[in-house]
Amino acid sequence: MYDVLIVGGGPAGISAAVYLQRFKRNIIVIAKDHGALGSTTHIENYYGFENPITGKELVEAGFAQARRLGVNIHENEEVLSINGSGPFNIKTNGGEYLTKTVLLTTGMNRPNLRVKGFTTLQGKGISFCGICDGFLYRNKKIGILGAGDFMAEELEVLRNFSNNLTVFTNGESLSVSTHEYPVVTEPLVELLGVDSLTGVKTQAKTYDLDALFIAAGTPSASDFAVRMGAFVNQKNEIEVDPNFSTNIAGLYAAGDCIGGLLQISKAVSDGAQAALAINKYLKTITS
Amino acid sequence: MYDVLIVGGGPAGISAAVYLQRFKRNIIVIAKDHGALGSTTHIENYYGFENPITGKELVEAGFAQARRLGVNIHENEEVLSINGSGPFNIKTNGGEYLTKTVLLTTGMNRPNLRVKGFTTLQGKGISFCGICDGFLYRNKKIGILGAGDFMAEELEVLRNFSNNLTVFTNGESLSVSTHEYPVVTEPLVELLGVDSLTGVKTQAKTYDLDALFIAAGTPSASDFAVRMGAFVNQKNEIEVDPNFSTNIAGLYAAGDCIGGLLQISKAVSDGAQAALAINKYLKTITS
Numbered sequence: 001m002y003d004v005l006i007v008g009g010g011p012a013g014i015s016a017a018v019y020l021q022r023f024k025r026n027i028i029v030i031a032k033d034h035g036a037l038g039s040t041t042h043i044e045n046y047y048g049f050e051n052p053i054t055g056k057e058l059v060e061a062g063f064a065q066a067r068r069l070g071v072n073i074h075e076n077e078e079v080l081s082i083n084g085s086g087p088f089n090i091k092t093n094g095g096e097y098l099t100k101t102v103l104l105t106t107g108m109n110r111p112n113l114r115v116k117g118f119t120t121l122q123g124k125g126i127s128f129c130g131i132c133d134g135f136l137y138r139n140k141k142i143g144i145l146g147a148g149d150f151m152a153e154e155l156e157v158l159r160n161f162s163n164n165l166t167v168f169t170n171g172e173s174l175s176v177s178t179h180e181y182p183v184v185t186e187p188l189v190e191l192l193g194v195d196s197l198t199g200v201k202t203q204a205k206t207y208d209l210d211a212l213f214i215a216a217g218t219p220s221a222s223d224f225a226v227r228m229g230a231f232v233n234q235k236n237e238i239e240v241d242p243n244f245s246t247n248i249a250g251l252y253a254a255g256d257c258i259g260g261l262l263q264i265s266k267a268v269s270d271g272a273q274a275a276l277a278i279n280k281y282l283k284t285i286t287s
Numbered sequence: 288m289y290d291v292l293i294v295g296g297g298p299a300g301i302s303a304a305v306y307l308q309r310f311k312r313n314i315i316v317i318a319k320d321h322g323a324l325g326s327t328t329h330i331e332n333y334y335g336f337e338n339p340i341t342g343k344e345l346v347e348a349g350f351a352q353a354r355r356l357g358v359n360i361h362e363n364e365e366v367l368s369i370n371g372s373g374p375f376n377i378k379t380n381g382g383e384y385l386t387k388t389v390l391l392t393t394g395m396n397r398p399n400l401r402v403k404g405f406t407t408l409q410g411k412g413i414s415f416c417g418i419c420d421g422f423l424y425r426n427k428k429i430g431i432l433g434a435g436d437f438m439a440e441e442l443e444v445l446r447n448f449s450n451n452l453t454v455f456t457n458g459e460s461l462s463v464s465t466h467e468y469p470v471v472t473e474p475l476v477e478l479l480g481v482d483s484l485t486g487v488k489t490q491a492k493t494y495d496l497d498a499l500f501i502a503a504g505t506p507s508a509s510d511f512a513v514r515m516g517a518f519v520n521q522k523n524e525i526e527v528d529p530n531f532s533t534n535i536a537g538l539y540a541a542g543d544c545i546g547g548l549l550q551i552s553k554a555v556s557d558g559a560q561a562a563l564a565i566n567k568y569l570k571t572i573t574s
Binding site for chain 2: 011014015018019022044045046047048049050051058061062064065068069261263264265266268269270271272273276
């Protein structure tokens, strides 16, 4: 059982890890990749570096810094689901973990689907959470949007509610099995419906649906948050209190995924402050 | 006329300077010394450095980073007074400057005077601001606590209100002229008075006073803030809004002097966020 599992290995996650490790907490960092920072080539506004550095250099320096202090970082591992409510059960593409608290630091949440009808039909047949909403669509016609592990995870959940499932990859190539379920790879051009979703359209064809579950790409922090019942604002940013706690006890978020200034310095500061708050929280639940 | 004058060359000040310089603002940084960070020997929790660094190394890297971008930094220069309200007039031991905005980043405010009676008599004859309160003590018996430039500056102000002035250095050796005014170098052991200050006591003697003005050491950010009418809380931290603005238009503060987590990362983040807010403010006053 970990004290803290940190999802994300960018500035917020590693900053938090460094503090928590020094507090002698039993922690683990799950870092899918170098994130948005990894592709930044010229950073000159993060304090303390005389010469410009690349995002890759900074991320790797962060990993090295944390590892020098003994932080356990699982690179190239992707969190697929978070369940429970203290302890939390985390499933990744590499294993399963139990932890008392979770800190989400996966960076900016991916932009919404840019398909006509998406914005107006959210919550009206468009869902981001099979566990939350699957039951509403028992034995109905369900679409799942996605092409990778995240979609496969959602598919496993939704199979419990209906057998009338179709996977829409929206132009992506499928990287996982969909069992017996049909797959549509054509990009979506429109989501249909007025008061609620009635179907989706590709260039070639229209598909009747009662619900479309979005599980494209990698789950973002806000995807996890929504699934766990944590509040997310209209900009898809996770809502936290001044202690970086969501409304779920033990679930914290820091860095770009909570909005505000999208800068390294702010993420680093968030991480440090979240670490202090988590450390304090752990004292209350272990006493 | 500068757009921004930054008081302090630590993480908050230099972080702000880097952003403002990149916004092509006409700025200057007045840095007295390396501050509290300068004497820190082992920093391993500031994100991005694999190996521990010293505070001196970090401060100097920050100076080099800012200068590489063209930031004008006056090292070893001390701000003595800030007057006006946009433009602000800044007096240092090296010159005078006019600026549209001021950012205070002078680090943690020095602890209060540890002399019996100090806490209870604040605001009751103990003042931190000659310009604010001197008039209340016209022709009264006034003490000034301090031994350097800051005290001399306060003395110049208070001479306008009374000729019955005594300088108390509280054990420090005097480094400036006090003109004709008497000087007491013995440390204070007690401040006397119940409802208001009636005098001060050294080991050897008691001195009757109507007011004691504190101008010891170097003026801290909160000293400037108080003098300018900005709000300071009970912990002597400058109160700022989410834009790092004090209640005085154009006067900003960031880093340790506004309280919160006293860590490099938080100061750096504050500085970046203050810079963005100041840049936005400058657009409103120059349009």
